[in-house]
Amino acid sequence: MLKIVRYAPEAWNMLQGVFCVYKPADMTMNHLRKVLIGNLSRDLNLLKTRPATPMVAIEGSVTENLVVKVTENYADHPLVLGPRYQPKDIKLAWAHQLDKNISGVCILGVNSGTKGTHKVRESQLIRSYIVSGQFGRTTDTLFNDGKVIGKSTYKHVTRGRLMRTLMTIQAGHQRSALHFLGLDPQSQEAYEALSADGLVRPGEKSPPLIYALKIVDFNLPDFTLEVSCINENAVYLQHLVHDLALRLKTTAVCTQMRCIRYGPWTLQHSLLHKHWCLEHILDNITHSKPLFKDIMPKSASLVMLKNEQSKEL
């Protein structure tokens, strides 16, 4: 069902909701926000906007005839007031602030959808990242663009050794997940949480928690991991790569971080930079509505993921 909208206020009324964007690698979130708002206001102004309301003027004298005229109102002209839709009119908020170095799926909310982004953040959805690293050197920022401060050999690292280290890390996180539940470990609820099907999510704000670690690619010195976690940030992922290498008695630096999944939103839902315009964003809002409804609202500290999400993991 395709609806063609030519009238700007109608498009504006539809521009409410949560949508999904593919953030490019070297862009800060603030810049992204400005680009999006600029694009939206430019596109809205290109549509047919509200015409100027005419002015009613009463001229003449009380003793002679008073003439009521409907005249052209220059005070409502776009050249005098400015464009009908200006960047300051549009509200845009994000669910999670991705770091400059991270590219990938990014959830944003426009106008009344800004409340939706709060909901998305609070529902603690699992995010999946593809993290690429390179053995052999370490930098001060733990990322590719920093100053090299250490070098090491890496010939001894094998796929099996890497796999075992990943398993150790993952197990450690699963054990500590119990602490972050906010439940008494001896209680019945905690037992049910651990034994039940699906994954367990912590109650309140917790440190980053990893649910799955997998090797995607392994060509020495480069390697790529898939990390599924919650409450993480760029610094944590870089530290993960660094610590991983330390356990393997070598050093590594992170070369790329990409978010490929944010809860139900995946790469295929996200909009590329060249598609950041009104038409595509309105489309995306419509497509995101059913996904948005499926997010489980946070109730008690015991929250379990749906089976689909755990299957995808």
Next chain:
Amino acid sequence: MIMMWMQCRRTTTVLTAMCSQHTVVPCLRKGVLTCSYVQTKNHRKLVVSGFDCSDNITRTNTLLHKSRSYVKDSAHDLDRKKNLEVVNNDKEVKLVSFVGETLPSHFEDSNWENEMNLLKEFETRDVLAPLKDTHEIDLVSQEVRPTFNLAAYINRSATLQEMVRLGVDISKWEKRKGISSYILKLDLECDMKQHLMFLHDQGVKPEDLGRWLTINPLIFREKIEDLDARINYLKAVKFTSDEIARLISRNPHWLLFSTVRIDNRLGFFQRSCDLSRDEVRVVAVKEPRLITHNLHHIKRTSIAVTEEMGFDKNEMKSLMLSTPKLWIAHGPSLLRKFDYLHNEMGLSHSVLVKFPKILQSREFRIKQRHQYLKTLGRAQYDPQKPNYVSPASLVEGNDLKFCSDIAKSTVHDYNLFLKTL
């Protein structure tokens, strides 16, 4: 701070005014009264002056302190010389020429005394009693108040309406300091018409005039003789009239620069890049904004081109002749682009000079297309080897053309690749 009663000479509207600052008293005809607080030897005087369209004081009335009597006509008109002790400069006088409204027929130069009597009557009369003459209602007019937006004045101002009809974006004028209050003082016939005729004669198209005036409303400050002199200078330096039309249309700020300054700038470009006189003209016509651009920025970019990027003098000269726009671009992003093109992609200086458009385009486009070609194994920019891809194709054409012709794949594939970056 004295509260006093001010009366408009024409409409006999009585308003209160604070005497420490200027007040604008509205008037349906041309004539604005302002009042300023003047300290003289014996007693403080309140000087009320009327201005006409050429900004000369036509009438002065003085009001003695502590008198609640009305402004008395001092019965002498001042001549053209401003020999008045006006305390503050009337910078904020807003002179608004009103559009011809249908005024009542009895509205003429009335007698001062009659109007005074009328006012005295107003004061003592009972408000609820019916009016003797209904035409008194006509005397009540709408106040013109200070405002943050020119939209409040535009329905009464012929000048502003004419500007909007030409296509000028007045909302952009408001964003700059001082422009609105300057424009409101101008009158279409006296001040602006000559300049508009001048611009038209020099070749600025009527459709373009709106955009032109939006960028440069201060042209009305320049004297016509100065503008003529600047055009004559350009003709003397052998610019043709078409070229002059292009210079002025593309760069509205050009006409604000004096002849000496323009001469210095043209000389600077000639010396810094070893250009001949003809070549300077070519550069100026190609990118008129370059000549009036911030000189420090241009010098910095020149240093970046020679020292940091490593182009030699001849290469810089050919870059200047082919794309002078590089010197207006943002310096750090230019350096980043060059760094990627030269070091990551391996394009030499001579190749970049041959395809100068690459340096002008957006960084992300070059990176995306190059990396896509690299994954396909088609990133070959050496004309000697087979499967040569022209570096210009990296920035030309939309994605559809790029994918089908150069990358020999589909846009869908390209989009999937972009999501892996």
